Amino acid sequence: xxxxxxxxxxxxxxxxxxxxxxxxxxxxxxxxxxxxxxxxxxxxxxxxxxxxxxxxxxxxxxxxxxxxxxxxxxxxxxxxxxxxxxxxxxxxxxxxxxxxxxxxxxxxxxxxxxxxxxxxxxxxxxxxxxxxxxxxxxxxxxxxxxxxxxxxxxxxxxxxxxxxxxxxxxxxxxxxxxxxxxxxxxxxxxxxxxxxxxxxxxxxxxxxxxxxxxxxxxxxxxxxxxxxxxxxxxxxxxxxxxxxxxxxxxxxxxxxxxxxxxxxxxxxxxxxxxxxxxxxxxxxxxxxxxxxxxxxxxxxxxxxxxxxxxxxxxxxxxxxxxxxxxxxxxxxxxxxxxxxxxxxxxxxxxxxxxxxxxxxxxxxxxxxxxxxxxxxxxxxxxxxxxxxxxxxxxxxxxxxxxxxxxxxxxxxxxxxxxxxxxxxxxxxxxxxxxxxxxxxxxxxxxxxxxxxxxxxxxxxxxxxxxxxxxxxxxxxxxxxxxxxxxxxxxxxx
Amino acid sequence: xxxxxxxxxxxxxxxxxxxxxxxxxxxxxxxxxxxxxxxxxxxxxxxxxxxxxxxxxxxxxxxxxxxxxxxxxxxxxxxxxxxxxxxxxxxxxxxxxxxxxxxxxxxxxxxxxxxxxxxxxxxxxxxxxxxxxxxxxxxxxxxxxxxxxxxxxxxxxxxxxxxxxxxxxxxxxxxxxxxxxxxxxxxxxxxxxxxxxxxxxxxxxxxxxxxxxxxxxxxxxxxxxxxxxxxxxxxxxxxxxxxxxxxxxxxxxxxxxxxxxxxxxxxxxxxxxxxxxxxxxxxxxxxxxxxxxxxxxxxxxxxxxxxxxxxxxxxxxxxxxxxxxxxxxxxxxxxxxxxxxxxxxxxxxxxxxxxxxxxxxxxxxxxxxxxxxxxxxxxxxxxxxxxxxxxxxxxxxxxxxxxxxxxxxxxxxxxxxxxxxxxxxxxxxxxx
Numbered sequence: 001x002x003x004x005x006x007x008x009x010x011x012x013x014x015x016x017x018x019x020x021x022x023x024x025x026x027x028x029x030x031x032x033x034x035x036x037x038x039x040x041x042x043x044x045x046x047x048x049x050x051x052x053x054x055x056x057x058x059x060x061x062x063x064x065x066x067x068x069x070x071x072x073x074x075x076x077x078x079x080x081x082x083x084x085x086x087x088x089x090x091x092x093x094x095x096x097x098x099x100x101x102x103x104x105x106x107x108x109x110x111x112x113x114x115x116x117x118x119x120x121x122x123x124x125x126x127x128x129x130x131x132x133x134x135x136x137x138x139x140x141x142x143x144x145x146x147x148x149x150x151x152x153x154x155x156x157x158x159x160x161x162x163x164x165x166x167x168x169x170x171x172x173x174x175x176x177x178x179x180x181x182x183x184x185x186x187x188x189x190x191x192x193x194x195x196x197x198x199x200x201x202x203x204x205x206x207x208x209x210x211x212x213x214x215x216x217x218x219x220x221x222x223x224x225x226x227x228x229x230x231x232x233x234x235x236x237x238x239x240x241x242x243x244x245x246x247x248x249x250x251x252x253x254x255x256x257x258x259x260x261x262x263x264x265x266x267x268x269x270x271x272x273x274x275x276x277x278x279x280x281x282x283x284x285x286x287x288x289x290x291x292x293x294x295x296x297x298x299x300x301x302x303x304x305x306x307x308x309x310x311x312x313x314x315x316x317x318x319x320x321x322x323x324x325x326x327x328x329x330x331x332x333x334x335x336x337x338x339x340x341x342x343x344x345x346x347x348x349x350x351x352x353x354x355x356x357x358x359x360x361x362x363x364x365x366x367x368x369x370x371x372x373x374x375x376x377x378x379x380x381x382x383x384x385x386x387x388x389x390x391x392x393x394x395x396x397x398x399x400x401x402x403x404x405x406x407x408x409x410x411x412x413x414x415x416x417x418x419x420x421x422x423x424x425x426x427x428x429x430x431x432x433x434x435x436x437x438x439x440x441x442x443x444x445x446x447x448x449x450x451x452x453x454x455x456x457x458x459x460x461x462x463x464x465x466x467x468x469x470x471x472x473x474x475x476x477x478x479x480x481x482x483x484x485x486x487x488x489x490x491x492x493x
Numbered sequence: 494x495x496x497x498x499x500x501x502x503x504x505x506x507x508x509x510x511x512x513x514x515x516x517x518x519x520x521x522x523x524x525x526x527x528x529x530x531x532x533x534x535x536x537x538x539x540x541x542x543x544x545x546x547x548x549x550x551x552x553x554x555x556x557x558x559x560x561x562x563x564x565x566x567x568x569x570x571x572x573x574x575x576x577x578x579x580x581x582x583x584x585x586x587x588x589x590x591x592x593x594x595x596x597x598x599x600x601x602x603x604x605x606x607x608x609x610x611x612x613x614x615x616x617x618x619x620x621x622x623x624x625x626x627x628x629x630x631x632x633x634x635x636x637x638x639x640x641x642x643x644x645x646x647x648x649x650x651x652x653x654x655x656x657x658x659x660x661x662x663x664x665x666x667x668x669x670x671x672x673x674x675x676x677x678x679x680x681x682x683x684x685x686x687x688x689x690x691x692x693x694x695x696x697x698x699x700x701x702x703x704x705x706x707x708x709x710x711x712x713x714x715x716x717x718x719x720x721x722x723x724x725x726x727x728x729x730x731x732x733x734x735x736x737x738x739x740x741x742x743x744x745x746x747x748x749x750x751x752x753x754x755x756x757x758x759x760x761x762x763x764x765x766x767x768x769x770x771x772x773x774x775x776x777x778x779x780x781x782x783x784x785x786x787x788x789x790x791x792x793x794x795x796x797x798x799x800x801x802x803x804x805x806x807x808x809x810x811x812x813x814x815x816x817x818x819x820x821x822x823x824x825x826x827x828x829x830x831x832x833x834x835x836x837x838x839x840x841x842x843x844x845x846x847x848x849x850x851x852x853x854x855x856x857x858x859x860x861x862x863x864x865x866x867x868x869x870x871x872x873x874x875x876x877x878x879x880x881x882x883x884x885x886x887x888x889x890x891x892x893x894x895x896x897x898x899x900x901x902x903x904x905x906x907x908x909x910x911x912x913x914x915x916x917x918x919x920x921x922x923x924x925x
Contacts, residue, residue, distance in 0.1 A: 007674070010590075014591070014594070014595060014598075014770070015595050015599075015820050016595075016598065021647045022825075023564065023823065024821075024822070024823045024824075024825050025564070025820065025821035025822065025823060025826065026562045026821050026822055026823075026826045027826075028560070028826070028829055028830060028833060028906065030838075031833055031836055031838055031911060032910040033837055033839075033840035033910050033913070034836070035836055036832075036835060036839045038724055038832055038835055041576075041837075041839065042695060042724070042725065042858050043836065043856060043858060044699055044726070045695045045696070045697055045698075045725050045726050046696045046724070046725070047724055047725055047726045047727065048726075049566065050631075050723060050795075050824050050825070050827070050828040051599075051602040051722065051723055051828075052804045052824065052826070053559070053599055053602060053603075053819055053820075053822075053823055053824040053827060054604045054820060054823060054824070055823045055824050055825065056823060058819075058821060059560075059566055061564060061566050061568075061817065061820045061821050062567070062568065064820065065568045065571075065574075065592070065817055065820075066568065066571065068587070068588035068591055068592060068882075069574050069588045070573060070588065071573075071585070071586075071587035071588040071591075072573040072574065072577045072585065072586055072587070072588035072589055073573075073577060073582070073585040073586065073655035074572050074573045074574075074575070074576040074577045075576035075577075076573070076575075076576045077499060077572070077573065080576075080577075080578070082578060082581075085578055087578060088577075090575070090576055091528075093528050093531055093532060095575075096532065097532060097535035097536070097539070097572065098537065099532070100536060100537025100539035101539070101544050101546035102538070102540055102541070102542040102544050103539050103542065103748065103749065104544075104546075104746040104748055105544035105545045105546040105558070105746065105747060105748075106542045106543065106544045106545075106749040107543075107544070107545060107550075107552050107746065107747050107749065107750075107884075108556055108747075108749055108750025109552060109554050109555075109556070109663075109824045109887050110542070110543050110552070110884075112909045112912050114540045114542070114543040115541075115543060115749070116541045116542070117537070117538035117539055117540060117541030117542045118538070118543070118749050120538055121538050121582045122534075124523075128522045128523075129514075129566075131520055131521050131522055132520055132522065134516075135510070141616060142740075142759075143618070143751065143752070143808075144614060144804070144805065144806040144807070145802075145805065145806065146793070146803045146804055146805045146806070147614060147618070149803065150653075151525045151620070154652065154655070154656070154767055157656050158739070165739055168867060169738075170778055176804075177793075177794075178792075178794040178795070178796070178797045178800065178805075179793050179794075179805050180794035181797040181798035182796075182797060182798060182800040182802065182803035184798065184803065185798035185799070185800075185803075185805040186653075186803050187656050187657075187755075188626075188656045188657045188658075191798040194889025201702045203517065206855035208873040223825055228509070229507075229509040229510050231509055231510075231511060232514075233511075233514070234511060234514060245918060259514055259516060259520055260510065260512045260515065261514060261516050262509070262516050264517065266514050268697045268744055270799070271784060274806075276806065281809065282575045282576055283575075283576065283577065283578035283806075283809075284574070284575060284577075284578075284807040284808075284810030284811075285574055285575075285577045285578065285579070285580065285586075285588075285589035285592075285810060285813060286578060286579040286580065286589065286611065286612075286770070286806060286807055286809030286812075286814070286846070287612070287752075287804075287806040287808045287809040287810065287811075288614075288751070288752030288807075288808045288809070288810060288811055289806035290752075292907075308804050323597075324723045326652055326655070327648055327649075327650040327651055327652035327655065328616070328617075328645060328649050328800055329618075329649060329651055329652055330614070330615060330617060330649065330751065331555065331615045331616055331617030331618075331643070331645045331646060331649060331750070331751075331753075332555075332556065332615070332645070332749070332751050332753075333737070333749060333750045333751065334750075334751055335751040335752040336748055336750060336751050336752075337746070337748045337749075337751065337752050338752060340535065341860070344525075344531050344533070345718075346522060347523060347526045347531050347534060347535075348525065348526060348528070348529075348531050349525055349526075350522065350524045350525025350526070351519040351520040351521075351522055351524070351525075354520060354522070354526050354593055355520070355747075358505045359504075359506070360916045362503075362506045362507070363494055363495070363498070363506060364494075366498040366506060366530055367494045367497055367498055369498075370499070371497065375834070377847060382509075383506065383508070383509055383702070383770075385506075385509075387777075399685065402684075405583065407584070407789055408725040410582065410584055410585050413698075415582065416582055418581075421794070426881035432636070436925035437674050439494055439813070453730065465778075467584050467585075470584045470585065470780055471587070472583075472587060472777040472779075472783045473777040473778035473779045473781070474584065474778045475584060475585070475776070475777050475778075475779060475783045475784075475785050476588070476775045476776050476778070477583075477775065477785050478783045479549050479776060480774065480775035481773070481787050481788055481790075482772040482789040484761075484764065484773045484788060485599050485773055486594075486597055486608050486761075486770070486773050486774075486787075487594070487597050487598040487607075487762070487773075488594070488598045488774075489598075
């Protein structure tokens with residue numbers, strides 16, 4: 001078999017296929033204590049045969065994962081306009097400081113007085129996030145946005161129950177991320193979908209119609225997943241509040257608001273932050289994320305434990321003694337390595353830099369929209385915030401779909417936008433350029449998209465068969481789901 | 494660019510925000526720092542934290558100090574792995590997808606089960622998700638939990654189940670510190686037992702799964718220390734239906750408790766009830782092997798409120814670290830490092846047996862962690878260890894106060910014989 005498909009585009013088998021008996025990638029010091037008979041010590045619990053892991057040398061392993069890595073698109077390679085994911089550049093200083101032994105080798109069970117630097121960092125980051133969002137208090141514990149949502153929903157439940165009320169519905173606009181209904185349902189709530197208006201916005205009348213005394217909360221994303229600011233947010237919050245409900249804010253799109261608007265000022269009672277979106281911690285091929293949750297003071301008693309508290313002598317400690325808490329949500333203190341990176345990012349930007357971040361992200365999205373309007377159908381036209389949503393409607397006659405456009409972008413070295421989401425737009429292309437892109441970079445992307453539109457009209461098959469320049473052609477997802485092969489096994493097991 | 498969008502000023506782009514809701518003042522956060530200043534600020538904060546980088550570390554209790562080969566960090570620092578996201582676009586995410594498939598394969602081999610997902614947040618939430626999965630499969634409302642479960646895991650489980658009308662009962666420990674066997678009622682969805690237990694004890698799970706299955710329930714084994722897997726009988730071989738836990742020990746830094754790597758494995762017959770992402774093998778349009786996210790109809794982005802879980806972003810990069818770690822250690826290396834943990838812990842236990850003033854709280858097998866009773870009180874014993882430059886373990890007063898003055902001591906491959914000797918002397922203290 002050739003080493004590569006073309007040039008330096010490598011082929012690489014699975015670890016298990018590369019394995020050869022007797023190889024290993026690591027040696028250990030000789031045992032400096034008497035050896036033991038594991039079988040005798042462990043009895044019935046002893047594992048007779050080692051687990052069948054591969055056997056490879058260090059260089060085998062290094063080449064394997066280096067080659068695999070070259071098959072990934074990444075922010076450091078180019079524009080990654082995945083809508084609602086905020087694929088911004090992650091400054092390298094974040095990585096350096098996260099690896100300092102005082103962070104990377106610290107232990108969650110060390111007594112608080114011996115890890116004051118980390119508690120200080122948590123304390124400062126909490127305060128920064130509270131200030132940026134206009135919330136009163138923040139818990140850094142949730143490990144990702146969806147866990148932050150769950151924390152928020154649980155606090156809402158605890159709040160109502162503390163007031164002696166049992167409410168069992170949560171209102172969620174039809175344009176919301178799937179995690180919103182999933183988080184509400186995970187905590188036992190019935191989900192009521194609220195339709196967006198013909199302008200893509202949530203309207204007070206639509207909320208009024210479903211608001212009732214068994215509604216615990218409304219979950220809202222602002223700016224919403226169409227990239228539009230929910231201009232009726234003030235009135236909507238009033239309606240929910242006057243009906244005794246609370247408003248949850250999905251902070252996925254907070255990047256658009258930095259220094260320009262604060263969810264807490266809009267009437268939001270509880271929200272989560274996605275540190276891996278807005279605050280530049282790496283997306284890591286699917287995490288780890290970090291999803292701190294911020295609350296107004298009415299919800300503070302219900303925050304997950306422990307919380308960082310200041311003792312009389314000024315030192316910081318963990319406060320677990322909070323009778324109304326929803327309890328513990330993470331085995332330790334959350335994805336602290338991500339907190340370190342986010343803190344470094346906020347320190348690097350300062351107040352001006354944060355606002356500039358939103359300004360440039362919003363300018364870039366509007367610039368893309370202005371240049372692509374006409375070539376693509378814009379289902380909800382107007383001034384957008386950090387992202388814009390287009391559709392494939394204008395291409396209908398060519399037989400080229402959103403999926404084809406996405407795959408053809410790959411041929412040109414671009415990670416595609418988010419596709420077929422939000423669900424309220426048929427054939428959606430959701431584009432979020434972030435502030436990291438220069439005008440020249442955006443222009444090249446626009447030219448590429450315009451070329452693809454031209455191609456769709458002139459040579460549609462070229463688009464429909466894309467990607468054509470990648471190591472692998474389009475993958476058969478139906479086949480994968482019909483007869484799932486979810487691990488490697490030796491032939492014919 | 495402003496001209497193209499038809500604006501005079503960047504601020505005009507925000508006019509869809511009603512004026513009274515717009516923020517105009519400067520945010521009250523610290524002034525911007527240059528890169529060098531940020532590094533100094535963070536270095537100063539890092540310097541104020543006790544940490545395991547200097548050795549002499551005997552604190553575990555769910556988060557473990559282990560050797561991490563250099564290649565792990567070198568490889569996961571590659572931007573293609575760090576700055577990519579969930580592999581929605583398979584053709585340009587094969588690096589991530591193949592890595593997850595390799596992880597799924599190795600985790601199945603280690604746990605003795607048939608299908609593994611692409612990670613949960615941590616061991617605690619993985620256990621909660623395992624319980625929810627068992628509740629869905631059995632359609633029952635009761636969960637039975639061994640008192641050997643990590644107390645934080647137990648708390649997270651309670652948080653996740655609160656509001657769902659689920660009863661959680663406890664299986665107490667017997668005098669040897671192992672789960673007391675009791676009859677399993679026929680309304681129990683699952684029994685959750687930790688192996689090794691929070692107190693370090695290795696359980697003999699023989700017959701356990703049969704008892705639970707006879708009552709129509711499922712056995713969930715939470716792995717207390719992933720590095721015990723290469724040396725202990727696979728939970729799947731004991732008959733476990735779901736195995737969950739924390740794989741931080743496989744090359745992931747302790748990092749003050751996160752990000753770590755929750756995992757969950759199960760049987761193929763239950764795959765449609767599993768939470769989280771799954772990667773499967775398929776072919777491309779030219780017939781070449783490739784990998785994709787699959788069985789997504791279980792997930793929130795498709796199924797919304799009927800999804801098996803709300804999890805979206807998981808612990809991808811930690812999974813990558815663990816996969817690289819397992820590939821480097823390999824079949825023999827992983828067994829050897831586990832064996833060294835056992836041997837060093839046994840050496841420490843032997844020294845404790847020989848030393849007046851300290852004693853092992855429980856008889857029977859352990860892996861790399863065990864409970865030790867000290868002569869006076871735990872904080873004083875830990876202070877004596879600190880005078881020797883050693884972090885001596887976890888004071889068990891909060892979690893298991895009934896044990897008297899006791900510590901949970903963890904001995905990994907990083908512990909050197911002289912450090913173990915000094916630790917035992919320090920803990921024995923005045924009784925020496």
